[in-house]
Structure formats: structure tokens, C-alpha cells
Amino acid sequence: MRRLLYLGLFVLYLAHNDWWLWQDARLLLGLPVGLTYHLLYCFVVIGAMALLVRFAWPAQFSAAESGGAGAPRSEGVSDGGGSP
Amino acid sequence: MTLAILALYLVLVLLVGAQSHRFLRSTGEGYFVADRSIGPFVLLMTLFGTHMTSFALLGASAESYRVGIGVFSLMASSSALVVPVVFFFVGTRVWALGKEHGFLTQVEYFRERFQSEALGIVLFVVLVTLLVPYLLIGILGGGITLNEITGGDIPQWVGALVVSVVVVAYVSYGGMRGTAWVNTFQTLVFMILGGVTVAVVLDRMGGLGVAMARLATEQPELLIRGEVFGRIELFTYTFIPLSVGMFPHIFSHWLSAKSAGTFRAPIIFYPLCIAVVWVPSVLLGALGNLDFPGLQGPAANSILVRMIDLHAPELLSGLLAAGVLAAIMSSLDSQSLALGAMFTQDILQRYVYGGKMEEVAKVRAGRIFIAAVIAATFLLSLVARSSIFGLAVWSFTGFAALFPIVVAALYWRRASAAGALSAVFTVVALWIFFFSRGWGSPGYTVADSGVMPVAVMFLVSTVVLIGVSLVTAPPEEARLARFFPQAPRSSGR
Numbered sequence: 001m002r003r004l005l006y007l008g009l010f011v012l013y014l015a016h017n018d019w020w021l022w023q024d025a026r027l028l029l030g031l032p033v034g035l036t037y038h039l040l041y042c043f044v045v046i047g048a049m050a051l052l053v054r055f056a057w058p059a060q061f062s063a064a065e066s067g068g069a070g071a072p073r074s075e076g077v078s079d080g081g082g083s084p
Numbered sequence: 085m086t087l088a089i090l091a092l093y094l095v096l097v098l099l100v101g102a103q104s105h106r107f108l109r110s111t112g113e114g115y116f117v118a119d120r121s122i123g124p125f126v127l128l129m130t131l132f133g134t135h136m137t138s139f140a141l142l143g144a145s146a147e148s149y150r151v152g153i154g155v156f157s158l159m160a161s162s163s164a165l166v167v168p169v170v171f172f173f174v175g176t177r178v179w180a181l182g183k184e185h186g187f188l189t190q191v192e193y194f195r196e197r198f199q200s201e202a203l204g205i206v207l208f209v210v211l212v213t214l215l216v217p218y219l220l221i222g223i224l225g226g227g228i229t230l231n232e233i234t235g236g237d238i239p240q241w242v243g244a245l246v247v248s249v250v251v252v253a254y255v256s257y258g259g260m261r262g263t264a265w266v267n268t269f270q271t272l273v274f275m276i277l278g279g280v281t282v283a284v285v286l287d288r289m290g291g292l293g294v295a296m297a298r299l300a301t302e303q304p305e306l307l308i309r310g311e312v313f314g315r316i317e318l319f320t321y322t323f324i325p326l327s328v329g330m331f332p333h334i335f336s337h338w339l340s341a342k343s344a345g346t347f348r349a350p351i352i353f354y355p356l357c358i359a360v361v362w363v364p365s366v367l368l369g370a371l372g373n374l375d376f377p378g379l380q381g382p383a384a385n386s387i388l389v390r391m392i393d394l395h396a397p398e399l400l401s402g403l404l405a406a407g408v409l410a411a412i413m414s415s416l417d418s419q420s421l422a423l424g425a426m427f428t429q430d431i432l433q434r435y436v437y438g439g440k441m442e443e444v445a446k447v448r449a450g451r452i453f454i455a456a457v458i459a460a461t462f463l464l465s466l467v468a469r470s471s472i473f474g475l476a477v478w479s480f481t482g483f484a485a486l487f488p489i490v491v492a493a494l495y496w497r498r499a500s501a502a503g504a505l506s507a508v509f510t511v512v513a514l515w516i517f518f519f520s521r522g523w524g525s526p527g528y529t530v531a532d533s534g535v536m537p538v539a540v541m542f543l544v545s546t547v548v549l550i551g552v553s554l555v556t557a558p559p560e561e562a563r564l565a566r567f568f569p570q571a572p573r574s575s576g577r
Binding site for chain 1 (some may be wrong): 153154156157160161162164165168169172176180292293296297300304307308309310315318319322343344345347348351352353354355356358359363366367
């Protein structure tokens with residue numbers, strides 16, 4: 001799941017470059033389509049970030065927050081899950 | 085009316101700052117990182133308010149007036165993706181290491197991670213040098229904008245002085261907690277301003293549909309990217325928001341978080357904040373062409389002020405003045421606080437007091453330095469020319485090009501002090517090279533290729549960091565164990 005989400009981030013990065021709308025002056029949802037695209041893009045990013053913190057949150061942070069066994073003393077960092 | 089709203093706003097800012105003082109502990113940790121106790125909503129608001137400058141209101145609308153709606157894709161939606169990703173992969177880790185080791189500044193972290201006094205000193209000089217123009221732009225911009233909004237009632241120097249005095253008052257009094265609380269209030273103000281302004285102006289123009297139809301008929305070139313900037317420029321501009329990972333003031337806010345989980349809200353909702361502030365600015369700028377066609381040069385900079393003057397002069401002018409001040413001060417406060425922390429912790433404490441500075445003395449020194457920095461910047465603003473606004477993108481470029489260092493420090497055990505130092509010097513050399521060629525040429529790209537200098541600087545500094553790290557001695561295992569405590573893997577991940 002984590003790798004899939006990282007791949008999704010890369011796809012989002014590429015999708016920021018909406019070269020196909022470069023010369024398109026149509027209106028969509030009341031706004032120029034180039035602006036509507038990037039506004040919707042922001043909302044897609046919100047969804048992606050929600051998935052990221054839900055499914056790719058570093059394990060040591062989750063353990064510390066829940067106070068579970070093995071939680072580091074102060075949610076200390078490691079290079080465990082979550083590294084790119 | 086405008087002056088009354090402005091005065092009321094400043095009083096509220098000072099009251100919020102004063103309230104925070106009740107919770108201030110007179111220790112370095114209490115003053116500079118609010119005892120690492122900032123919660124999710126305040127962290128979101130203060131990170132966003134700190135990152136956004138008045139450019140998000142005035143600069144964005146002016147650029148949109150000149151080149152159209154493409155500004156949003158170039159400058160806003162790129163940040164909507166890159167910034168929360170940096171918070172996720174860098175901010176949370178920096179916070180955890182800061183908490184674990186008690187770091188109060190960015191320089192402290194790098195010095196300890198790479199076990200290098202030289203790196204600490206060089207980074208201090210480079211970061212401060214890149215930050216000072218940014219401070220200057222804030223104070224100068226505050227004076228100019230207040231002068232314009234009030235129709236000259238407030239002289240430029242008085243506006244700059246007011247901004248300076250208010251920031252010094254609440255930052256020195258309330259420290260990081262005061263700064264975070266005030267930033268939250270200020271961020272809400274300039275977010276609300278955008279929404280209210282665009283709603284009122286669109287209503288006066290007959291609604292969004294009517295206004296857009298007019299724009300599509302009269303100036304359709306503003307609805308597309310066209311030839312204003314190139315596709316490669318859009319692609320390489322995405323390197324600029326990486327600067328957020330090396331801003332000392334953003335680092336300070338990361339360190340002030342209550343827990344790693346506190347970062348969830350900023351990571352998820354940052355893009356929403358971007359949309360709320362930038363879409364109204366970009367729309368109003370483009371629509372400004374219908375009411376004020378043909379503005380050239382600096383005249384276009386005040387398009388938002390003109391639109392408000394035309395459509396809702398009384399209430400909105402006051403709100404705009406407050407919003408612009410909010411955007412300016414919410415960056416200025418964090419920057420000056422970060423500089424105060426770095427000076428106190430990385431210079432005074434380490435090299436003057438030999439690491440044995442009393443906690444109360446740290447707070448006192450921080451306050452004095454913050455006041456001195458703002459005072460010096462105010463004096464500079466009296467003689468600076470408005471052309472310094474062009475320095476903003478160069479400042480961002482420098483910070484973004486340093487970004488590989490923090491990624492290597494966090495994720496690559498083999499990254500060495502020599503590698504990090506070489507990368508810093510590479511960035512300095514390339515920055516000077518590109519600046520000497522691009523200064524005074526708006527829209528400058530490398531050899532007119534469409535590639536932003538930041539992309540080249542970023543890639544070269546990455547290569548240098550990796551190459552030099554691999555051919556120099558690796559960090560000591562004992563040192564790495566402190567920074568990669570659960571990762572006993574072989575080096576060279």
C-alpha cells in the first residue's frame with residue numbers, strides 16, 4: 001500500500017504538468033479550464049495526503065501515539081516505514 | 085474607516101500576543117519552540133501563514149493581471165503538492181529528532197548530524213544571508229502597501245515602522261507561542277479576506293458567469309497559458325516550493341509541534357489553504373483587466389487595491405489593509421524569531437558562553453537580537469529600492485537548492501560532512517553565477533531554455549553531495565546510531 005501511495009505521489013507530480021490544456025480557453029464549472037483543473041488538482045492532493053497519513057504513517061510514530069509496546073521514548077525517528 | 089479597521093486589527097494582534105505570555109516559560113525551549121506543545125490547528129495555520137507572504141494577495145493578483153490564470157498552476161498548485169509532501173517526509177522526522185535531542189534550531193541539527201562545526205557556521209551564514217532580503221521585502225512591502233491602500237494617508241516609512249514595532253512587541257513578548265497564536269489569527273484574517281473580496285467583487289460584476297464570459301470575449305489570452313511561460317518552466321518551477329524544507333522559520337515551527345501526529349492536519353489541509361487564498365487573488369487579478377485595462381509596469385501591482393476601491397471602497401479597503409498586514413507580519417515574526425534562535429543558540433551559547441548559557445539569558449538574548457534584526461531591517465528599508473522585490477524568487481531558489489542536504493541528513497547514512505559542505509559551497513557558487521546573469525531579467529531561465537536556475541542548482545548540489553560523500557570518510561557509527569537509532573543497516577542505502 002505504501003509503495004502504491006508513493007507511486008501515486010509521483011503520478012500526481014507528473015499530472016501537475018497539464019500541457020494538454022495549455023491553449024484551451026473553454027470554461028468549466030464557471031472557470032477557465034486550466035484554473036478548474038488545478039483547483040480540482042488541489043482537492044485530489046488533499047485526498048492523496050489523507051491516504052498517505054492513514055496508510056503510510058511511519059510505524060514508530062503510530063506506536064508512540066497509541067502508547068503501545070515498543071514505542072520509542074519520544075517518538076524518536078528511525079528510517080523504518082515511510083522512507084521514500 | 086480604513087484606518088479605524090487597521091488600528092482595531094493591530095490592537096487585536098497585540099492582545100492575542102499578550103495572552104500567550106501567560107504560558108511562556110523563560111527557557112530556550114519555552115521561548116523558541118513553545119515547549120514543543122503546539123497543536124494541529126495552530127500548526128496548520130502558523131505554517132501556512134508563515135509560508136505565505138503578501139505576494140499571495142498582491143503579487144498573485146498582479147501577476148494574474150499581467151499573464152492570466154496560469155499563475156495558479158505555476159506558483160500555487162505546485163506548492164499544494166510539494167509542501168505537504170515535504171512536511172510528511174522531512175517535517176515529521178525533523179520534529180522527532182528535535183524532540184529526541186533537544187534541538188532548537190536548524191543549524192544545531194545539521195551540526196550534530198554531520199558532526200561538523202564548519203558546516204554549522206557556514207550554514208548559519210548562508211541561511212541568514214538568504215533570509216535577510218526576505219525580511220526586508222516584508223517590511224518594505226508593508227510600508228508601500230499601507231501607503232497605497234490609505235491613498236497616501238500613511239507615509240511609507242510610517243507603515244514600515246508600524247509593522248516593525250508591532251512584530252517586535254508580540255514576538256519578543258510571547259516568543260514562539262505568541263508568534264503561533266498571532267499567526268493563526270492573522271492567517272484566518274487573510275484567508276477570509278480573499279473569500280469576502282472575490283464574493284463582493286463578483287457580485288458587483290454581475291456574477292462569475294457574466295464576468296468570465298466578458299473576459300473570454302475581451303481578453304481570451306488571459307484564460308490560457310499561451311506563450312507567457314513555457315511548459316518546461318512549469319515543470320522546473322516545482323523545485324521552488326522545496327525551499328520550504330530549508331527555511332529556518334519553517335524548521336522552528338516544525339520543532340514546536342506537540343507530536344508527530346500534529347503534522348497530520350497541515351499535511352492534509354495545506355492544499356485547501358492554498359486554494360482558498362490563491363484562487364480569489366488570481367481571479368481578481370485577471371478580472372481586473374475588465375475594469376482597469378492597460379495598466380503597465382508597477383501600476384499593475386496595485387490591481388487588487390484598485391478593484392476594491394472601485395467595488396467596495398469602505399469596508400473592504402480596511403479588510404484588505406488588515407489582510408496584507410496579516411500576510412506580511414505572519415512571515416516576518418517567524419523569520420525574526422528563527423534568526424533570534426539561531427543567533428542565541430548557535431553563536432552566543434556555543435561560542436561565547438561555551439555551551440553553558442543560562443536559560444533566562446537565552447530568552448533575554450533572543451529578545452534583544454530579534455529587536456535588533458527588525459530595527460536594522462527597518463533602517464535598511466528606508467534606503468532600499470523597490471527592485472529588491474525581485475530578490476524573493478532568488479531567496480527561494482537558494483533555499484530550495486539546499487534541500488538535498490536535509491534529505492540526505494535524514495535518509496542517507498553515508499552522507500558525510502564533507503559532502504554536505506561541498507553541496508553548500510556549490511549552491512553558493514551557482515547562486516552567484518545565475519544571479520549575476522539573471523538579476524534584472526524577469527522570467528530569466530538558463531540559456532533561455534525554459535529551465536529555472538533552481539532545477540540546475542538542485543541537481544548539481546545533489547550530485548556533489550553524493551559524489552563527495554562517497555569519496556570521503558563516512559560518519560562515525562556511534563554518531564549515526566543517534567540519528568538512525570533503529571536502522572542498523574549497511575551504509576549507502
